[in-house]
Amino acid sequence: MSDWVVLTLRAALEHPLEASCIAADRLAALGEREISALPIRHDGRAGVLGDLFTVRGERAARVRVVGGLDAADGIGTGMAGGELVIEHSYGAQSFKLPAGHMVLYPSTSLHRVAPVTRGERLVSFLWLQSMVRDEDQRTILFDFDQSIQTLVVELGLDHAEVIRLSGLYHNLVRRWAEI
Numbered sequence: 001m002s003d004w005v006v007l008t009l010r011a012a013l014e015h016p017l018e019a020s021c022i023a024a025d026r027l028a029a030l031g032e033r034e035i036s037a038l039p040i041r042h043d044g045r046a047g048v049l050g051d052l053f054t055v056r057g058e059r060a061a062r063v064r065v066v067g068g069l070d071a072a073d074g075i076g077t078g079m080a081g082g083e084l085v086i087e088h089s090y091g092a093q094s095f096k097l098p099a100g101h102m103v104l105y106p107s108t109s110l111h112r113v114a115p116v117t118r119g120e121r122l123v124s125f126l127w128l129q130s131m132v133r134d135e136d137q138r139t140i141l142f143d144f145d146q147s148i149q150t151l152v153v154e155l156g157l158d159h160a161e162v163i164r165l166s167g168l169y170h171n172l173v174r175r176w177a178e179i
Contacts, residue, residue, distance in 0.1 A: 003057070003060055003062065004057050004060050004062050004063065004064050005024075005027045005035060005055065005056070005057040005058065005060045005062070005063045005064070006055075006056040006057050006063075006064045006066065007022065007035075007049070007053040007054070007055060007063065007064070007065045007066065008053060008054045008056070008066040008067060009052060009053055009065075009066065009067025010052055010053060010054060011052075012067070013042075013052075014043075015042060015043030015044075016042070016043065016044075017040060017041070017042050017052065018040060018041040018042075019040050019049070021038040021039060021040060021049060022038075022049070022063060022065065023063075024061055024062055024063045025061070026038075027060065027063055028059060028060060028061045029059060030058065030059065031058040031059065032055045032056070032057070032058045035049060035050075035055045035058065036048060036049055036050030036053075036055045037049070037050065040052065053065075053067075085111060085112050085113070085114060086103070086109050086110075086111045087109060087110040087111065094114070104128070106135075131173070131177040131178060131179060132173070132176045132177055132178070133176075133178055134176065137172075137176045140172070141169065141172060141173060141176075144165075144168075144169050144172070145169060147165075148162065148165050148166055148169060151165065
């Protein structure tokens with residue numbers, strides 16, 4: 001038994017890889033040979049994990065994937081639980097997105113993560129700061145921008161009123177922004 005199963009990409013992926021077999025709870029009971037033999041789909045063709053990855057370690061509850069996986073999909077899809085739950089003034093909303101997706105929400109929102117009942121939940125997080133501090137001002141800018149976008153579709157980008165309203169929008173951004 002190892003601490004980690006380490007999957008190292010043999011070469012950069014040039015085509016999409018569907019690798020839902022890569023889930024910590026699934027690999028925890030398997031040896032290196034069995035892991036290497038797990039089925040994948042690469043560029044629409046069937047293959048095995050060992051075709052694209054070097055496998056080190058076995059029977060470990062944690063997985064590390066090394067290499068550029070921007071064309072990989074489905075890693076960790078076997079996880080059960082682990083949803084991000086965000087409390088809003090209108091109730092709780094639950095999120096469980098595919099790999100590579102993110103949820104943006106105000107830092108003033110209470111949130112929690114539901115327990116992971118099977119598999120492993122890997123996350124990355126960051127904080128962003130709006131140039132406009134006041135939430136009401138941000139809401140006004142958002143609504144203003146949505147109206148301008150609607151007018152662009154109806155009247156065209158070069159219409160005099162669209163240009164005038166766009167200027168007003170940018171003046172408000174300059175007035176309210178804190179950089």
